[in-house]
Amino acid sequence: MLEFINFYLLPGLVLGCIYTLGAIGVSLLFGIMRFAHFAHGDMMTLGAYLALAVVAVTGWPTITAIPLAMLGTAAAAIFIDRFAYRPFRASPTIIIVIASFGVALMVRSVIQIGWGLEIESYATGIQRPLIFFDSLRLSKNHIQILVSTVLLVTAMHYFLSRTKTGKAMRAMSDDPDLARITGIDTERVVTWTWIIGAGLAAAAGVFVGMDTQLNTFMGWNLLLPVFAAAILGGIGRPYGAIAGGMVIGLAEELSTYPWITDAPLLSPGYKTGVAFGIMIILLIWRPSGLFRGRVF
Amino acid sequence: MEQTLFGIMMYFVAMFTIGGIYAIIVLGLNMHWGVSGLFNAGIAGFFAIGAYTTAILTTPTSPKHLGGFDLPVWLGMLGSMVTAGIVAYGVGRICLRLRADYLAIATIGIAEIFRLVLKNETWMTNGTRGITNVPRPFEDFATPWSQIAFLGVVILVVAATYFIVERALDAPWGRVMRAIRENDTAAEAAGKNVVRFRLQAFVFGAMFMGLGGAMTAHAFKFIGPEATEPLLTTFLVWVMLIIGGSGNNRGAILGAIVVWAIWSMTQLVTGFLPPDWAVRASLLRVFLVGLLLQVMLQNFSGGLIPEKSPKIGDRQKQTPAP
Numbered sequence: 001m002l003e004f005i006n007f008y009l010l011p012g013l014v015l016g017c018i019y020t021l022g023a024i025g026v027s028l029l030f031g032i033m034r035f036a037h038f039a040h041g042d043m044m045t046l047g048a049y050l051a052l053a054v055v056a057v058t059g060w061p062t063i064t065a066i067p068l069a070m071l072g073t074a075a076a077a078i079f080i081d082r083f084a085y086r087p088f089r090a091s092p093t094i095i096i097v098i099a100s101f102g103v104a105l106m107v108r109s110v111i112q113i114g115w116g117l118e119i120e121s122y123a124t125g126i127q128r129p130l131i132f133f134d135s136l137r138l139s140k141n142h143i144q145i146l147v148s149t150v151l152l153v154t155a156m157h158y159f160l161s162r163t164k165t166g167k168a169m170r171a172m173s174d175d176p177d178l179a180r181i182t183g184i185d186t187e188r189v190v191t192w193t194w195i196i197g198a199g200l201a202a203a204a205g206v207f208v209g210m211d212t213q214l215n216t217f218m219g220w221n222l223l224l225p226v227f228a229a230a231i232l233g234g235i236g237r238p239y240g241a242i243a244g245g246m247v248i249g250l251a252e253e254l255s256t257y258p259w260i261t262d263a264p265l266l267s268p269g270y271k272t273g274v275a276f277g278i279m280i281i282l283l284i285w286r287p288s289g290l291f292r293g294r295v296f
Numbered sequence: 297m298e299q300t301l302f303g304i305m306m307y308f309v310a311m312f313t314i315g316g317i318y319a320i321i322v323l324g325l326n327m328h329w330g331v332s333g334l335f336n337a338g339i340a341g342f343f344a345i346g347a348y349t350t351a352i353l354t355t356p357t358s359p360k361h362l363g364g365f366d367l368p369v370w371l372g373m374l375g376s377m378v379t380a381g382i383v384a385y386g387v388g389r390i391c392l393r394l395r396a397d398y399l400a401i402a403t404i405g406i407a408e409i410f411r412l413v414l415k416n417e418t419w420m421t422n423g424t425r426g427i428t429n430v431p432r433p434f435e436d437f438a439t440p441w442s443q444i445a446f447l448g449v450v451i452l453v454v455a456a457t458y459f460i461v462e463r464a465l466d467a468p469w470g471r472v473m474r475a476i477r478e479n480d481t482a483a484e485a486a487g488k489n490v491v492r493f494r495l496q497a498f499v500f501g502a503m504f505m506g507l508g509g510a511m512t513a514h515a516f517k518f519i520g521p522e523a524t525e526p527l528l529t530t531f532l533v534w535v536m537l538i539i540g541g542s543g544n545n546r547g548a549i550l551g552a553i554v555v556w557a558i559w560s561m562t563q564l565v566t567g568f569l570p571p572d573w574a575v576r577a578s579l580l581r582v583f584l585v586g587l588l589l590q591v592m593l594q595n596f597s598g599g600l601i602p603e604k605s606p607k608i609g610d611r612q613k614q615t616p617a618p
Binding site: 036088103109220223227267273287 | 534587
């Protein structure tokens with residue numbers, strides 16, 4: 001039982017946090033700008049490497065580098081939006097998807113030119129897990145990830161439900177034309193969507209780096225589960241993305257638990273396939289996701 | 297001097313061989329995106345399916361991977377087209393009812409899943425070490441002629457592919473596809489089964505992507521899981537189509553040759569740099585190709601040879617406009 005909690009449930013929750021933060025951005029962007037943002041994974045990578053630079057320069061603990069990484073990634077996202085996506089606002093949205101595909105590679109190659117291709121990590125050496133009640137093992141990194149995710153998601157909740165910009169974002173997600181008629185400054189909303197989406201993606205990237213290592217393909221490998229989480233939660237439903245991220249994260253980790261026999265239910269090599277499997281099942285039977293999101 | 301000339305000639309033969317193989321894949325993508333408006337972001341997946349199918353079918357029996365059925369090359373290529381088509385049918389059945397973005401996500405998923413299978417199912421694919429000894433047509437010939445003969449095969453396949461897709465586009469089928477791309481509601485109102493037509497186009501295009509994968513396996517006599525690396529297949533093929541001119545088959549072929557020439561020649565240049573710089577320069581190259589895609593999309597969305605509407609031709613004579 002404790003083995004189950006220590007090695008399957010807790011890593012699942014941590015992975016769920018990472019997917020959640022990525023999926024909120026994908027879901028908001030898809031809802032407001034009506035396109036699947038293929039560069040989102042590489043935004044995560046960018047955030048992770050910006051934090052690496054901050055840690056290397058200042059020597060702060062990784063967790064304190066997150067706000068700076070979020071700011072830097074948000075600034076990069078706004079710049080990319082001006083340069084690469086804004087010219088296509090009037091075009092069919094699928095053109096922006098192609099553009100974002102190119103942006104993904106450009107962002108990645110910039111990271112590779114800047115930091116090289118080697119695997120990096122924030123801290124060297126083995127960190128001893130904290131042990132509670134004699135047997136519940138929690139690593140410090142995992143606690144930090146879980147707590148920060150709760151804080152970030154709470155902050156996002158207050159932003160979306162209490163501020164005027166947040167309400168405008170939800171209005172635009174529901175109906176962009178109606179939002180424009182009522183006098184909402186749609187470009188301002190788009191800018192804020194990028195700030196939130198890219199900021200949360202950066203935090204997710206840093207968490208991946210804290211949990212494992214940094215490499216320049218980390219974001220690309222996260223893209224599929226993040227999309228699956230966003231679809232599961234319902235496109236344009238940031239709260240659904242939380243549930244979607246958690247379900248996908250837990251499903252990936254728990255799928256390797258020896259549920260029936262002594263062997264893992266699914267070979268660990270196929271762990272990342274779980275997200276895809278869930279996504280396909282959803283697309284067949286319930287493309288609107290768990291929380292009745294939009295189907296485009 | 298003579299040696300240098302010979303080297304240059306061999307370089308161009310190799311360049312056109314690979315460029316020609318890319319042209320087959322780009323023609324497949326043109327069928328998806330250019331003609332039907334279907335966003336396929338998992339070209340690498342169909343490419344790998346084709347490459348591995350022919351590798352397993354045509355290699356001599358080997359304990360390292362599945363079979364080695366020692367079949368003739370043409371049968372292997374046919375098998376590649378069939379398997380790629382079957383996979384495309386499955387994906388298409390699920391995703392084509394939904395908006396294009398879902399298809400993009402699902403095709404990326406197919407490519408990723410296939411990469412997992414290639415790496416994990418060692419009994420079938422020999423894992424990360426890949427399948428060697430894939431036969432190449434005319435490989436028994438002496439050095440220059442073997443490569444030149446294979447280039448001939450590639451050119452023949454490109455020509456055949458071009459003929460088939462061009463014919464399909466000129467046929468009523470191609471006109472329906474264009475109509476669906478421009479306005480699917482109107483096409484549906486005109487009594488066309490939009491989902492079925494899209495599914496046909498998706499399977500049709502994917503078969504050529506599989507064929508391109510098969511040709512690559514034969515050209516290099518080897519195929520490994522790096523083949524599913526999205527950069528060299530999916531992304532480059534997209535850039536080729538956008539630069540060449542999506543919707544135009546000649547543009548697709550031209551785009552493949554031009555982009556591949558730029559790509560491989562810049563590689564030649566970076567090869568002269570000191571190793572540390574060479575890595576950065578090759579990364580910079582990826583960045584610049586991405587930038588090129590942006591510039592083309594924003595300013596010259598038609599590409600080098602923009603799409604032309606098919607001639608109305610004989611039809612007009614039969615039913616003169618009132």
